[in-house]
Amino acid sequence: MISRLRNNPLIKIAWVHLVSKKRQTIVAMLGVMFGVTVFIFQAGLLTGLQNYFIEKTVNTTAHIHIYNEVRAERPHVLDNVREYDATWKVVRNQKPRDEERRLRNGYQILRALERDPRVEGVAPYLGLQGIVRFGTAQQAATLAGVDIVREDQLFRVQENLIDGDMLRMQTIPNAIILGAGLADKLGVQVDDNIAIISSKGVVLDMKIVAVSKTGITAQDNTRAYISIRNAQRLLQQSGAYITDINVRLRDVNDAQAIATEYQARYQYRAEDWVAANANIFGVFRIQNITITFVIASILVVSGFGIFNILMTIIYEKMPDIAILKAMGYRNKDISTIFVIESLVIGITGGLLGLLLGFIASMIMSTIPLNIQGFVSVQYLTINFNPVFYLVAFGFALLSTAIAGYFPARKASRFDPVEIIRSR
Amino acid sequence: MTQEQPIIVAKHVSKIFTDPVEFRVLDDINLTVDRGEFVVLVGPSGSGKTTLMYALSTLDTEYEGTITVDGTDIKALNPNQLAQFRNTTIGFVFQFHYLLPDFTVLDNVSLPAIKAGLWSPEEIEERAMKNLTLLGVADQARKRSSRLSGGQQQRVAIARALMNNPKILFGDEPTGNLDTKNTALVLDILQDLKTEFHQTILMVTHDMQFTERADRVVAIRDGRIIQHEQQ
Numbered sequence: 001m002i003s004r005l006r007n008n009p010l011i012k013i014a015w016v017h018l019v020s021k022k023r024q025t026i027v028a029m030l031g032v033m034f035g036v037t038v039f040i041f042q043a044g045l046l047t048g049l050q051n052y053f054i055e056k057t058v059n060t061t062a063h064i065h066i067y068n069e070v071r072a073e074r075p076h077v078l079d080n081v082r083e084y085d086a087t088w089k090v091v092r093n094q095k096p097r098d099e100e101r102r103l104r105n106g107y108q109i110l111r112a113l114e115r116d117p118r119v120e121g122v123a124p125y126l127g128l129q130g131i132v133r134f135g136t137a138q139q140a141a142t143l144a145g146v147d148i149v150r151e152d153q154l155f156r157v158q159e160n161l162i163d164g165d166m167l168r169m170q171t172i173p174n175a176i177i178l179g180a181g182l183a184d185k186l187g188v189q190v191d192d193n194i195a196i197i198s199s200k201g202v203v204l205d206m207k208i209v210a211v212s213k214t215g216i217t218a219q220d221n222t223r224a225y226i227s228i229r230n231a232q233r234l235l236q237q238s239g240a241y242i243t244d245i246n247v248r249l250r251d252v253n254d255a256q257a258i259a260t261e262y263q264a265r266y267q268y269r270a271e272d273w274v275a276a277n278a279n280i281f282g283v284f285r286i287q288n289i290t291i292t293f294v295i296a297s298i299l300v301v302s303g304f305g306i307f308n309i310l311m312t313i314i315y316e317k318m319p320d321i322a323i324l325k326a327m328g329y330r331n332k333d334i335s336t337i338f339v340i341e342s343l344v345i346g347i348t349g350g351l352l353g354l355l356l357g358f359i360a361s362m363i364m365s366t367i368p369l370n371i372q373g374f375v376s377v378q379y380l381t382i383n384f385n386p387v388f389y390l391v392a393f394g395f396a397l398l399s400t401a402i403a404g405y406f407p408a409r410k411a412s413r414f415d416p417v418e419i420i421r422s423r
Numbered sequence: 424m425t426q427e428q429p430i431i432v433a434k435h436v437s438k439i440f441t442d443p444v445e446f447r448v449l450d451d452i453n454l455t456v457d458r459g460e461f462v463v464l465v466g467p468s469g470s471g472k473t474t475l476m477y478a479l480s481t482l483d484t485e486y487e488g489t490i491t492v493d494g495t496d497i498k499a500l501n502p503n504q505l506a507q508f509r510n511t512t513i514g515f516v517f518q519f520h521y522l523l524p525d526f527t528v529l530d531n532v533s534l535p536a537i538k539a540g541l542w543s544p545e546e547i548e549e550r551a552m553k554n555l556t557l558l559g560v561a562d563q564a565r566k567r568s569s570r571l572s573g574g575q576q577q578r579v580a581i582a583r584a585l586m587n588n589p590k591i592l593f594g595d596e597p598t599g600n601l602d603t604k605n606t607a608l609v610l611d612i613l614q615d616l617k618t619e620f621h622q623t624i625l626m627v628t629h630d631m632q633f634t635e636r637a638d639r640v641v642a643i644r645d646g647r648i649i650q651h652e653q654q
Contacts, residue, residue, distance in 0.1 A: 009530075009533075009538075012530075016525040020525060319519070320523050322521065323515075323521035323523075325506070326482060326509065326515045327509070327510060327515065327535040327538065328506050328507060328508075328510020328535060328538050328539070329506065329510075330503050330506045330507075331503075332503075416482055417477050417483050420521075420595070421477075
């Protein structure tokens with residue numbers, strides 16, 4: 001103890017102050033600890049969930065989706081004849097034009113895209129709404145006409161299968177893959193035969209070859225994969241008829257730029273995955289802002305705790321400060337004492353918070369929850385990104401440094417004469 | 424610097440308090456203290472004697488006029504230089520001991536020497552023990568300072584003040600809080616310091632016993648020196 005005092009009496013003074021206020025010191029440390037724990041836990045939980053969702057979304061939506069955007073709105077029929085005042089336009093119930101949703105030269109665009117070095121995979125798509133019927137049970141479904149091998153390259157179809165074999169789509173002409181929710185509602189399983197009916201009145205008998213579960217509830221409840229040929233038959237269309245092209249890029253971050261480029265080149269709407277999921281990212285952003293405020297306010301409160309204990313110590317230890325100054329300790333030495341005190345509280349509380357946050361996250365990630373909602377998950381996916389731990393610790397240090405700065409400055413500015421004479 | 428040069432020279436020192444009302448607490452003070460001299464400042468409460476002592480001891484630099492201590496103009500120093508100057512040149516004993524209560528006696532006495540940074544830890548401990556022995560409290564060295572009696576604490580405070588061989592020892596009512604026996608003890612110690620070590624001492628006191636032992640008594644009233652009494 002003596003030798004440490006000799007080396008740095010300021011550290012010992014700071015230590016003695018904290019020990020003499022043991023309870024308040026611990027409460028201040030707990031404040032910081034709690035802030036850091038909540039930070040790590042919340043950030044890990046929230047971004048874990050968001051990442052899970054983004055991963056699912058990226059795997060189930062195309063990086064770029066090219067389609068023919070059919071606008072229901074069109075200019076008033078009379079505008080083409082002459083420019084009239086608005087009050088003269090009286091033709092009502094003007095129907096949308098019967099525009100084709102098809103991509104003209106769809107397969108040519110597909111082949112051109114395949115040659116683009118930035119593209120990893122391209123898949124044609126022909127979607128339609130239909131009814132799936134099994135005996136008396138029937139369900140509305142989104143029938144996705146796909147080239148299953150290409151589709152798998154883009155959306156990892158095989159990975160999401162819970163039963164059956166994707167490749168039977170290639171050997172069986174009237175094969176269908178059902179979403180898990182859809183299969184459940186119909187009460188069917190692999191190798192059962194079902195019927196699908198389109199809005200054009202075409203009925204096809206299909207054989208279930210696989211059941212798929214992506215984890216995104218809305219998709220699993222409605223989607224079924226069929227071949228493009230069968231989709232064309234349901235729509236009574238010829239062999240080149242496709243409505244969409246999905247593109248997977250080598251680097252997902254290029255999506256926006258490349259989408260803009262494709263849209264200009266092919267004169268069809270090319271939407272990148274971020275734009276397609278803009279509403280979800282909007283929700284994420286609001287979540288993140290909210291949680292940032294919650295965490296910030298916790299750290300501010302713990303900062304007040306530190307400020308409070310330091311102010312108490314300072315007023316109690318005024319005589320010590322006075323005599324240290326009288327014997328030749330500088331203002332900076334005095335403020336160093338209190339900065340050390342706040343850092344001891346901040347670092348200890350911060351480290352405890354990191355540990356506790358990690359433990360809480362670990363425990364949370366092992367509790368089975370089986371949430372069935374927006375997405376279905378069995379365990380919470382917690383993000384253990386070390387950046388959160390660094391940021392949380394950094395924030396803890398920052399808030400304690402700020403909370404310690406003002407008392408330290410106040411202490412260093414005390415006039416020793418005033419203190420000594422006031423006794 | 425020659426030995427004949429006075430250690431403290433105060434020229435035309437004035438100080439005005441403005442709060443709560445304007446009040447001239449020091450009024451054109453001129454004072455010289457020689458090396459090895461034992462000077463006592465006396466005067467009624469509010470006479471300005473304590474204010475003068477704090478100005479002479481560099482703790483207070485808000486005054487008009489000039490004070491030179493050991494050849495250095497105090498006002499020319501910035502706060503850090505002033506702190507260092509105090510550390511190496513000046514020792515303080517106050518009415519209350521101002522020991523850090525949770526530190527041992529030895530630690531308390533060592534504090535000024537650690538700040539000075541002139542000696543190794545072993546040397547500091549040796550000096551501290553020598554000073555504690557001089558003041559007759561060496562046996563208390565390892566105790567917490569709060570465990571000592573009032574008289575012992577004040578003697579430890581004197582030992583601390585002497586730690587860096589100060590050129591001047593300042594006292595603000597150093598016996599004001601002690602009983603008769605301890606007051607006599609402290610007085611003897613101060614006199615020994617003067618006679619044996621030629622320690623310059625400047626004290627503010629009400630205690631008439633000091634005036635008998637001092638080389639010179641300076642009486643102050645209403646911020647002016649009214650009497651120099653050479654003994």
